[in-house]
Amino acid sequence: MKTNTLIFVTVALLVTGLTGAFAAGTPEEETWDLPQTGQRTTDEIGCDGWYEKGVVWEDNTRFAYVGTSVLIDNLTGLMWGKAADNTARTWAQAVAYANQSTYAGFTDWRLPNVREMRSLIHYGRDTVAWLTSDGFTGLLSSRRYWTSTTFYYTTSYAWYVHLSQGGQFVASKTNTNCVFLVR
Numbered sequence: 001m002k003t004n005t006l007i008f009v010t011v012a013l014l015v016t017g018l019t020g021a022f023a024a025g026t027p028e029e030e031t032w033d034l035p036q037t038g039q040r041t042t043d044e045i046g047c048d049g050w051y052e053k054g055v056v057w058e059d060n061t062r063f064a065y066v067g068t069s070v071l072i073d074n075l076t077g078l079m080w081g082k083a084a085d086n087t088a089r090t091w092a093q094a095v096a097y098a099n100q101s102t103y104a105g106f107t108d109w110r111l112p113n114v115r116e117m118r119s120l121i122h123y124g125r126d127t128v129a130w131l132t133s134d135g136f137t138g139l140l141s142s143r144r145y146w147t148s149t150t151f152y153y154t155t156s157y158a159w160y161v162h163l164s165q166g167g168q169f170v171a172s173k174t175n176t177n178c179v180f181l182v183r
Contacts, residue, residue, distance in 0.1 A: 063134045069104035071135050076119050081109065081181035084138040084145070091158045091173035094146040098181055111148040112182040114159040114168055120180075127163040139163065144177040 063071040069082045081103050089097060094111060101109040122130045128139045141164035150173075151157035157170045160177045171177065 065135065067104060078116060079183045082135060082137055085179040086138060086140055086143055087178065088176035089179060090176055091146055094179045095148065097179055101181055103181055106183055108183050109181040110183065111146055112180065114147040114149040116182055117145060117147045117161040118168055121163060121166045123166060127166060145180045146177045
């Protein structure tokens with residue numbers, strides 16, 4: 001009796017699981033909430049500007065003020081400090097600075113991870129000029145901004161983002177970069 005019940009339950013779970021898998025569709029059919037890159041024009045078939053895939057966001061409505069010193073990203077829900085801190089710090093100093101910051105009266109600031117920081121890059125315009133036009137201050141094209149993400153293969157390195165170059169790079173944690181606060 002126990003063996004028959006166990007077989008029945010196993011078959012029922014297997015059938016239910018398979019039915020659910022087919023009902024859910026394949027990953028290719030699912031909708032992903034990835035933002036568009038901002039690139040709009042291109043002469044090359046297959047580039048971002050050709051397909052314009054992803055969630056649409058408008059340059060002038062992406063960020064909104066929360067008080068006078070914080071901007072919320074309406075696309076990601078992240079809150080960013082309005083003013084970048086361009087003091088050169090090692091990675092450990094940057095992490096400590098962010099975690100101890102009381103900027104704009106908030107006490108839960110941190111360094112953004114590499115994906116959060118890359119979400120600020122606009123591939124259709126000069127990122128620093130775009131962010132400045134949307135209310136951010138203190139961003140400099142010549143600066144690199146630390147992320148909280150350690151480089152997997154060499155943990156004495158961490159990722160940083162260079163906004164004007166639109167890329168992510170790794171550097172020794174003893175190098176100095178700047179801080180952009182997020183919460």
